[in-house]
Amino acid sequence: MKRVVWSGLIVLFSLISAVPSFAETQSEHINWGRWSFDWEVRDNTGLALRDVTYADELVLAKASMPVIRVKYVKDMVWWNPFTWFGSRAESGRCGPFQDRLRWQDLVPIVNCGNQKVCVESATQNNVKWLELGVYGRIGEYHIYQSWHLSEDGELRPVVQSRGLSCNTNHVHHPYWRFDFDINGNGMDQVFVHDDGGPDSGWGPGWRKYTNERNDVKISETHRTWFVRDQLNGHGVLILPGTGYAPLIDDGERDRFADHDVAIRRANVSEDVPWSFGARGQLRYDEDNQGVQEQDIVFWYVSHLPHMAAMGPTKWLATGPTLRIQR
């Protein structure tokens, strides 16, 4: 009898030790409500989602955040003409920086079960939301990068940041990369809508992108974008962020990050860690490829201003809204 008990204990112990640590996994599959997807942290692209389906139809092959470019302002000293012009204007007092979140940068989140990837659901205004987030520590920065999915088909990528690399005003520019694959057939179309715009055959205010290009937000016309599958018409609206208090929107582009969105044809060789440095704008458009009825990548850039006077403890948040349309 004793031998049986010991054998049982040994088998039990070996089974337990064979199970990999749940908290250490760098990728999981999640089913929640009508959503199904994998998350992963690898390749310097933060917390990414793969094979995202909603109501059993593919929406995104991958959604990631390859970089947050950070630009600090230049100190201008009135009595020193060497500070008035010159290269430091493009540099700022410190930086610029290119923040890329990796597994090794993540810390256990104490108010989420000490897990490195927080998965929580909550209800807000009677709508259920699922939140996936990671807490990165790089340099002086505290960065919380998260994805929020609602049961009724909204997807919100959010970056929250605090901490100062130097005591000067600066702007964080997160770059989100959405590799759309709506209905999974590579027949995506991208449209832009401006209130009051002409009807060019797609309805009042709607225009269709024909080739790769960068574009900007226009708040006066409430500019929005729509990526859809040509065959079944299902799509995703991309709406500029309306701001998380105390901010009122997701910021203004500047010379350092000179566009708000970019439309590219998907290319495996472009699904790589950020390659353009801290100073480089997004490229991948040198060949100006056509984007009509193609496999599409949509980049969204937001611009999070951080006034140094606010200090290092105030969290600031930014990010757009994606809304499924069927």
Add this chain to the structure above:
Amino acid sequence: MKPKMAGTALDASVRRSQNSSAILTADDIATLRKAAEGDARVATLLGSRWGFIDANRLPPVGKVSFGCCRNTVQLVRLVYYSYSSNVAVEVRMKEASVFSAARLEGYLPPEGPQDVQRGIELAKADPRLAGKVQPLEGHGLLMQPDRGFFRNDPGYGHRIMWITFSQGQSGDPKYWAVVDLTEDTVLDAGEEPPRS
């Protein structure tokens, strides 16, 4: 502590399952590094002074969303920075063997633990900071000096770290240093001025 969002109750309806093919443990990385760093081709590329940056399983190429091999990822990419050659080096490992090794010209990989550690060591020893930063915690972030119109910023084209010293993880720097890891030297250092 993460910023608080509305509601915190974990919903039991979240179904989670591990993708075991994506796991890369510290032991895995140590084993792969040992094999890579013992390889003659890699040693030649790294030169005499280098730092390890990070390791990743290579994701599947393309959009394979079905079939047996969707999650079968064979290769692991190790990234290093050769300070002596001033270039990033990528080593692709297949199991415990070097599959390929190459210089990544112009690529600025994220800061690795050795980048940060060496940056802090050099900054602490700098006469401008010596004796002032010992009770503080050091932090490091990769920065990128600019090409200038008349002259380039100091450290242009080199592996440059912005090193700061603050109370713990307050995010509130008290001292700073610009460290050139390519030259293994401190370019500039000082006390952080008050917030503007």
